[in-house]
Amino acid sequence: MRTFAYSRADSVERAAHATTPTAAFVAGGTTLLDLVKLDVMQPSELVDINALPLKQVEWLDDGRLKVGALVTNTDLAHHPAVKQHYPLLSEALLAGASTQLRNMATTAGNVMQRTRCPYFRDPSAACNKRHPGSGCDARDGLNRMHAVLGGSEACIAVHPSDMCVAMAALGATLTLEGPDGEREVPFGEFHRLPGDTPHIEHDLADGELITAITLDAPLAPAGSHYLKLRDRASYEFALASCAAQVALDGDSIGTARLALGGVATKPWRCAEAEAALAGQPATLESFERAAEIALADAEPREHNAFKIPLARQAIVRALREAARLAGTTQEEQA
Amino acid sequence: MMDDSAHSQHSRESQQTLNFTLNGEAMTLEVAPNAVLLDVLREQLHLGGTKKGCDHGQCGACTVHVDGQAMNSCLRLAVMCEGQHVTTVEGLAHDGELHPVQQSFLECDAYQCGYCTSGQMMSASALLADGRIGRDDASVKEAMSGNICRCGAYKNILEAIQQARLAYDATAERGTAGRQEGAA
Numbered sequence A: 001m002r003t004f005a006y007s008r009a010d011s012v013e014r015a016a017h018a019t020t021p022t023a024a025f026v027a028g029g030t031t032l033l034d035l036v037k038l039d040v041m042q043p044s045e046l047v048d049i050n051a052l053p054l055k056q057v058e059w060l061d062d063g064r065l066k067v068g069a070l071v072t073n074t075d076l077a078h079h080p081a082v083k084q085h086y087p088l089l090s091e092a093l094l095a096g097a098s099t100q101l102r103n104m105a106t107t108a109g110n111v112m113q114r115t116r117c118p119y120f121r122d123p124s125a126a127c128n129k130r131h132p133g134s135g136c137d138a139r140d141g142l143n144r145m146h147a148v149l150g151g152s153e154a155c156i157a158v159h160p161s162d163m164c165v166a167m168a169a170l171g172a173t174l175t176l177e178g179p180d181g182e183r184e185v186p187f188g189e190f191h192r193l194p195g196d197t198p199h200i201e202h203d204l205a206d207g208e209l210i211t212a213i214t215l216d217a218p219l220a221p222a223g224s225h226y227l228k229l230r231d232r233a234s235y236e237f238a239l240a241s242c243a244a245q246v247a248l249d250g251d252s253i254g255t256a257r258l259a260l261g262g263v264a265t266k267p268w269r270c271a272e273a274e275a276a277l278a279g280q281p282a283t284l285e286s287f288e289r290a291a292e293i294a295l296a297d298a299e300p301r302e303h304n305a306f307k308i309p310l311a312r313q314a315i316v317r318a319l320r321e322a323a324r325l326a327g328t329t330q331e332e333q334a
Numbered sequence B: 001m002m003d004d005s006a007h008s009q010h011s012r013e014s015q016q017t018l019n020f021t022l023n024g025e026a027m028t029l030e031v032a033p034n035a036v037l038l039d040v041l042r043e044q045l046h047l048g049g050t051k052k053g054c055d056h057g058q059c060g061a062c063t064v065h066v067d068g069q070a071m072n073s074c075l076r077l078a079v080m081c082e083g084q085h086v087t088t089v090e091g092l093a094h095d096g097e098l099h100p101v102q103q104s105f106l107e108c109d110a111y112q113c114g115y116c117t118s119g120q121m122m123s124a125s126a127l128l129a130d131g132r133i134g135r136d137d138a139s140v141k142e143a144m145s146g147n148i149c150r151c152g153a154y155k156n157i158l159e160a161i162q163q164a165r166l167a168y169d170a171t172a173e174r175g176t177a178g179r180q181e182g183a184a
């Protein structure tokens, strides 16, 4: 593995001020070290942020839940507040990676994880994300795992996170600390579409540190479900996944929240499908219509057309389960 | 961005001092900033029980405990373990007595070639100590999915873990399990 300097950040302010453009923060290291070993990421300096006080999960007065950047995926999945009020997030986290990796992986690191596109991971392949202007070997290559939503001429790499799909559905806000102070970014605006600049993946500026992710107040009474479809039953990235949350209003759908993973270039909120569900009866027909709408703009390449019906199925099944659970909650409260 | 000399195995940056506890023993080491925990264990400390399968978090052969939690030592810098308690398979037995998981792996014949076995046992022993993981077979299989066995000894591995649970729970009640692995 290439060499780099190593230092430990002892305060958030210093971490955000002292970094150079070629430095990288290291949290769990599960994305970073994987990719440094492959020579895909080439930091000259690692700033270890693990000693920073960013490990709390706390309720804010306005009913939102603030999650520190360094809370591990395991701790977040098992946190009592998350299990009770955001079971969707807990399910999504536990569907990701393995026990060992979740013990290491952090909340901010998960948001910042890089695509698993094999051409991105292979420095000898053409990849506009890794090496801007070099082309995209995935477009006409082995693209079974690639995106059908949000792609461009330049890039069709999937955003691989499960956690982020749940956060896209739940709604959240990132808190960033940079040389110019603190700012907030809505979760849906943090990840970028590839467009002509697939190497620019998110809204974070050089030296900016994610300090927290605050989840919108829980939708209640609601039911939710995270469904992940993959090539093997566990320890595998999604071919298609769906995070669904439904709040009922009598027999019809009051509010629905829907996001997709495994099929898109960023965590994919399905706003139009959500709008189409509102006020509709909670029936299979409504769910199927929402699934049609969510995939209406899908553009397959040679090997990944199967992802379109797969994602539709994921939506229908996730919505059905979310509505069933919402019904149970509604009955309990009546 | 970087010249080829940057690829050398040996760091041109200064060595770092690492203070940590390994298998219950406090130690101080000089390590390169880019030294990976797995390589330090195997090559610098000559503890060969922890295996390298994929070197990328994909197989679990390198699983160790860090402050009592199972982690992939191939994706962790050694310097990140400053002040932490690391346990490898060499530290699993205690006072000459096998850990219940080691005993049951033997009795249940839970290995074929044995390459994945130390990683399996490190995950299994962390699992038994973790009250957040369900006790049923399905939960155990899911929690163990980060350990691949190319020989396919999964059936016996599951059996061994469930058998070890009985002995583990009995020892835990006597208060002698969950030894000095730090926090968790």
Ligand SMILES: Cc1cc2nc3c(=O)[nH]c(=O)nc-3n(C[C@H](O)[C@H](O)[C@H](O)COP(=O)(O)OP(=O)(O)OC[C@H]3O[C@@H](n4cnc5c(N)ncnc54)[C@H](O)[C@@H]3O)c2cc1C
Pocket: A024, A025, A026, A027, A028, A029, A030, A031, A032, A033, A034, A049, A069, A073, A095, A096, A097, A098, A101, A104, A105, A106, A107, A108, A109, A110, A111, A112, A113, A160, A161, A162, A163, A208, A209, A210, A211, A235, A236, A237, A238, B056, B057, B058
């Ligand atoms: C074999 C394998 C299987 C996996 N399977 C799945 C899966 O099924 N589902 C899934 O969702 N994920 C999966 N993952 C990915 C895993 O979830 C991520 O690697 C992990 O969440 C990254 O978190 P980390 O703390 O280890 O990040 P690091 O590796 O420490 O950092 C990742 C990136 O984020 C930056 N960074 C970290 N913290 C901050 C911060 N606070 N502010 C700004 N930048 C920061 C780093 O500089 C780096 O660029 C898998 C990974 C592996 C290796």
Ligand code: FES
Pocket: B051, B052, B053, B054, B055, B056, B057, B058, B059, B060, B061, B062, B063, B072, B073, B074, B075
């Ligand atoms: S060697 Fe670490 S997971 Fe394979």
Ligand code: FES
Pocket: B110, B111, B112, B113, B114, B115, B116, B117, B148, B149, B150, B151, B152, B153
């Ligand atoms: S026993 Fe051979 S790999 Fe598991």
